[in-house]
């Protein structure tokens with residue numbers, strides 16, 4: 110490791126009273142030896158310092174600040190993402206409680222105000238009650254609704270107005286404010302109205318009910334919103350809280366996860382969570398990685414295998430060495446990727462964005478024009494109330510929040526859902542692209558096939574004990590480092606044969622390997638080894654070998670004490686799930702095309718095995734990208750599925766790239782979607798998820814647009830001359846409250862998404 | 866048309882014109898980020914019914930540190946979105962939230978609240 114790489118730290122500075130203090134602290138930090146740069150922010154009281162760790166340390170930095178006359182607040186050991194989220198959650202919970210209180214106050218008063226206002230509809234009752242007194246009573250009841258329950262709308266509208274930003278609160282504030290002020294005037298100075306031949310009507314019920322209904326909408330909205338981000342919270346909650354660290358002395362102690370350092374050795378017992386990422390040192394076990402990869406079967410782990418934080422140890426006890434902590438861990442990277450995707454905007458949202466940007470001012474103008482037209486055209490005696498009611502109705506119904514929520518909520522739910530299935534979506538745009546795909550281009554090796562050789566056939570010469578033979582061969586191959594040898598060992602291990610010791614191991618370069626096992630000389634290698642050692646094969650084995658060769662498999666020959674006794678065939682095998690996944694893609698109307706570096710015969714064999722009709726054979730690695738272009742030239746929208754770095758250009762060129770089995774490196778720059786699971790099922794899930802998400806978004810946008818485009822003209826009274834329809838402001842408020850809630854609820858349906 | 870109608874009509878049209886001018890055509894103040902000695906461009910933004918300042922000019926290729934102080938607990942501003950940089954943050958009320966980004970190309974990048982109602986923009990030169 111390069112020790113001179115600069116490190117960055119953040120200090121909380123105490124005692125700064127002005128911007129020049131900040132400049133002073135900054136200067137003294139900059140002058141400290143080893144500091145490359147320092148930036149002090151007066152507003153946040155934080156210093157961000159970049160320093161060389163071999164010349165400076167957080168301690169010397171602190172000394173420099175103290176020498177300058179200021180203090181450094183000791184921070185609690187780095188608060189984890191989960192803690193930060195918990196703090197935000199607590200604050201949100203409090204805000205939600207307050208919102209509910211304000212809502213119930215508004216409801217409580219509205220249910221009193223409503224019937225009292227209705228009294229005026231009974232002429233018999235009106236005779237006996239003084240209208241003036243009643244109006245003052247209503248005013249008294251409405252004031253708390255306005256000042257306590259609705260305070261936020263007026264404050265926000267005013268703040269927004271000063272920023273030349275108008276939001277939904279502006280509309281509600283102007284609407285209810287106008288209704289209230291009119292009522293107030295009618296209460297205080299009824300004479301002014303009666304003198305002009307107008308009834309001094311009051312709209313306290315409208316004011317109070319609108320506020321209650323809008324608050325109802327907000328309460329429901331808040332509740333639904335917490336559910337949209339539930340996936341991230343679940344992911345963060347997976348993190349282990351403590352780790353059992355083995356100290357150099359050998360004793361084991363439990364420490365908080367934040368204190369775990371690189372190169373620590375950690376013990377994990379059955380049933381425990383793996384604390385962080387690392388490499389297994391001793392012990393074997395099966396680990397459930399479903400939370401990270403979506404793979405439901407536990408993964409066997411042996412010394413040397415990577416283990417990941419937040420996964421669940423099922424069977425054995427093991428020790429591992431920590432290789433990653435904090436933000437570098439796989440879980441943290443997944444959380445970051447999901448958060449990034451949730452922050453991105455889908456192209457489909459752009460129109461809605463443009464609309465909502467100009468929406469509120471436009472609605473205000475429409476409302477003003479509505480008022481003017483009604484005032485000018487309605488009969489004189491009712492023109493003012495009619496103009497007012499329609500003005501308020503337009504303002505209230507036009508709230509565009511449903512439009513703003515349509516896409517982001519769906520994206521939030523579906524990216525979270527994807528992560529649950531081991532499908533990491535990089536951005537909302539990637540999700541939208543995946544929806545349009547009609548052709549999937551698969552790189553054979555590592556996607557359709559496992560990408561590593563496996564023993565497919567094993568035959569012993571007549572009279573030989575096959576089990577015994579395999580045991581001998583495995584003993585030799587265990588010593589070898591050749592990739593094919595690993596395949597043989599895996600095959601033998603899978604049959605649970607006991608390992609035998611081998612001596613006098615020698616690798617014969619380009620030929621194979623030899624060793625002595627239990628007194629017998631065992632040779633394993635290719636044809637050239639046989640020739641070099643002048644070993645003959647029995648005719649049966651010879652025909653068998655020819656047969657295997659014709660299937661494009663690699664053949665290994667086994668000889669014991671100079672006698673050819675067996676053949677093994679090794680090939681890259683098709684994954685169990687490939688054929689089913691490809692069939693599912695084809696059923697969705699997607700053409701699946703394969704490409705491979707293999708010769709046409711092998712390509713045809715694999716393609717036939719998994720049901721692919723179109724394939725490119727003998728594609729050189731550097732030509733993969735041009736195959737993508739070739740398909741795009743046919744007018745197709747191409748999803749490229751590849752398993753790694755060498756596929757990067759093709760992944761980047763495709764309309765959407767899906768990196769498969771990138772379990773060890775989440776940060777796949779070239780791919781729009783990363784599949785944590787090493788099989789094609791993830792491709793099916795990704796495409797199905799994107800299709801469902803875009804469908805939901807379209808429904809949301811349709812609802813929101815329809816609602817506003819139909820709602821506004823009705824509220825303005827456009828249908829009045831034809832049908833005599835007017836929209837009561839209270840009805841508008843109810844509809845408005847439900848609009849965003851229905852969009853949210855529709856998005857939440859994505860939580861029910863299940864991969865087939 | 867009586868006098869009241871004429872007055873209401875003229876008043877209404879005038880008000881409508883004012884709303885259009887105020888929201889769409891009035892000039893906005895542009896704030897330039899202050900570059901610290903580390904080359905980090907820092908801007909403090911107050912969130913209260915909108916973003917002030919709401920138009921921020923930064924240099925291309927230099928890290929930008931935006932500190933958002935949310936001076937209200939109104940739910941409208943609780944989320945901050947900078948879609949071009951894939952940033953979504955929750956802004957806790959009465960707290961400062963740091964957002965760091967690296968503008969790698971020139972252009973105008975919007976930041977908005979969760980519903981897209983409050984708006985500001987980052988002008989990268």
Ligand SMILES: [Cu+2]
Nearest residue numbers: 277508509510
């Ligand atoms: Cu709304």
